[in-house]
Amino acid sequence: MAELIREGFSRGIWTGIITGLGEDTVEVVLNGAPVPDVDVAPVSANRHKITVPIRAEVIEDGVQSFVIQLRDGSTLGHFTLAAGSALDDDMRAEIDLLRAELDLLKRAFRRHCAETSA
Structure with missing residues:
Protein backbone atom coordinates (compact mmCIF):
# COMPACT_ATOMS: atom_id res chain seq x y z
CA MET A 1 0.00 0.00 0.00
CA ALA A 2 1.40 3.37 -1.02
CA GLU A 3 1.97 6.11 1.56
CA LEU A 4 2.77 9.80 1.07
CA ILE A 5 5.32 11.65 3.18
CA ARG A 6 5.09 15.41 2.73
CA GLU A 7 8.37 17.29 2.33
CA GLY A 8 7.09 20.80 1.71
CA PHE A 9 6.66 23.71 -0.64
CA SER A 10 9.53 25.85 -1.89
CA ARG A 11 10.02 28.16 -4.88
CA GLY A 12 6.74 27.18 -6.48
CA ILE A 13 7.33 23.42 -6.24
CA TRP A 14 5.66 21.05 -3.79
CA THR A 15 7.61 17.86 -3.01
CA GLY A 16 6.99 14.63 -1.19
CA ILE A 17 8.10 11.01 -0.95
CA ILE A 18 5.86 8.08 -1.84
CA THR A 19 6.70 4.71 -0.32
CA GLY A 20 5.29 1.37 -1.47
CA LEU A 21 4.15 2.67 -4.84
CA GLY A 22 4.79 -0.51 -6.82
CA GLU A 23 3.44 -0.37 -10.38
CA ASP A 24 0.75 2.22 -9.62
CA THR A 25 0.68 5.53 -11.46
CA VAL A 26 0.23 8.78 -9.56
CA GLU A 27 -1.64 11.89 -10.65
CA VAL A 28 -2.30 15.23 -8.99
CA VAL A 29 -5.72 16.80 -9.48
CA LEU A 30 -6.83 20.42 -9.00
CA ASN A 31 -10.51 21.32 -9.44
CA GLY A 32 -11.14 17.99 -11.15
CA ALA A 33 -8.38 18.39 -13.76
CA PRO A 34 -4.93 16.77 -13.80
CA VAL A 35 -2.02 19.07 -12.90
CA PRO A 36 0.57 19.07 -15.72
CA ASP A 37 4.32 18.42 -15.36
CA VAL A 38 4.07 16.30 -12.20
CA ASP A 39 7.20 14.17 -11.86
CA VAL A 40 7.45 10.90 -9.93
CA ALA A 41 11.01 9.56 -9.91
CA PRO A 42 12.49 6.56 -8.08
CA VAL A 43 14.82 7.46 -5.21
CA SER A 44 15.51 3.97 -3.87
CA ALA A 45 14.02 0.48 -4.02
CA ASN A 46 10.72 1.38 -2.36
CA ARG A 47 10.70 5.19 -2.48
CA HIS A 48 9.70 7.69 -5.16
CA LYS A 49 10.04 11.47 -5.08
CA ILE A 50 7.04 13.44 -6.33
CA THR A 51 7.47 17.02 -7.49
CA VAL A 52 4.48 19.19 -8.33
CA PRO A 53 5.26 22.54 -9.98
CA ILE A 54 2.57 25.12 -9.27
CA ARG A 55 1.92 27.25 -12.33
CA ALA A 56 1.14 30.94 -11.85
CA GLU A 57 -2.22 30.65 -13.61
CA VAL A 58 -3.65 28.40 -10.87
CA ILE A 59 -2.78 30.82 -8.06
CA GLU A 60 -5.77 32.98 -7.17
CA ASP A 61 -7.63 34.34 -4.15
CA GLY A 62 -8.93 31.67 -1.84
CA VAL A 63 -7.84 28.13 -1.08
CA GLN A 64 -6.73 25.70 -3.79
CA SER A 65 -6.65 22.01 -2.84
CA PHE A 66 -4.35 19.70 -4.78
CA VAL A 67 -5.25 16.00 -4.42
CA ILE A 68 -2.55 13.37 -4.92
CA GLN A 69 -4.07 10.09 -6.00
CA LEU A 70 -3.42 6.84 -7.76
CA ARG A 71 -4.90 6.38 -11.23
CA ASP A 72 -7.58 4.11 -9.71
CA GLY A 73 -8.84 7.14 -7.76
CA SER A 74 -7.60 6.20 -4.29
CA THR A 75 -6.22 9.24 -2.49
CA LEU A 76 -2.66 9.31 -1.13
CA GLY A 77 -2.90 12.82 0.31
CA HIS A 78 -3.38 16.46 -0.48
CA PHE A 79 -1.87 19.89 -0.02
CA THR A 80 -3.44 23.31 -0.09
CA LEU A 81 -2.38 26.71 -1.31
CA ALA A 82 -4.08 29.74 0.26
CA ALA A 83 -3.78 33.31 -0.99
CA GLY A 84 -5.51 36.65 -1.15
Missing part, protein backbone atom coordinates in the same frame (compact mmCIF):
# COMPACT_ATOMS: atom_id res chain seq x y z
CA SER A 85 -7.24 39.19 1.03
CA ALA A 86 -10.46 37.16 1.21
CA LEU A 87 -8.47 34.67 3.24
CA ASP A 88 -7.81 37.25 5.98
CA ASP A 89 -11.49 37.35 6.96
CA ASP A 90 -11.68 33.55 6.99
CA MET A 91 -8.61 33.30 9.22
CA ARG A 92 -9.87 35.97 11.62
CA ALA A 93 -13.23 34.24 11.91
CA GLU A 94 -11.53 30.91 12.56
CA ILE A 95 -9.26 32.43 15.22
CA ASP A 96 -12.26 34.09 16.91
CA LEU A 97 -14.06 30.75 16.95
CA LEU A 98 -11.02 28.98 18.41
CA ARG A 99 -10.69 31.64 21.11
CA ALA A 100 -14.35 31.24 22.06
CA GLU A 101 -13.97 27.46 22.25
CA LEU A 102 -10.81 27.82 24.34
CA ASP A 103 -12.60 30.16 26.77
CA LEU A 104 -15.43 27.65 27.07
CA LEU A 105 -12.97 24.83 27.80
CA LYS A 106 -11.10 26.92 30.37
CA ARG A 107 -14.32 27.71 32.23
CA ALA A 108 -15.40 24.06 32.20
CA PHE A 109 -11.97 22.91 33.38
CA ARG A 110 -11.88 25.45 36.21
CA ARG A 111 -15.39 24.45 37.28
CA HIS A 112 -14.39 20.77 37.22
CA CYS A 113 -11.27 21.47 39.31
CA ALA A 114 -13.29 23.49 41.83
CA GLU A 115 -15.93 20.76 42.15
CA THR A 116 -13.48 17.87 42.54
CA SER A 117 -11.20 19.63 45.04
CA ALA A 118 -14.04 20.66 47.38
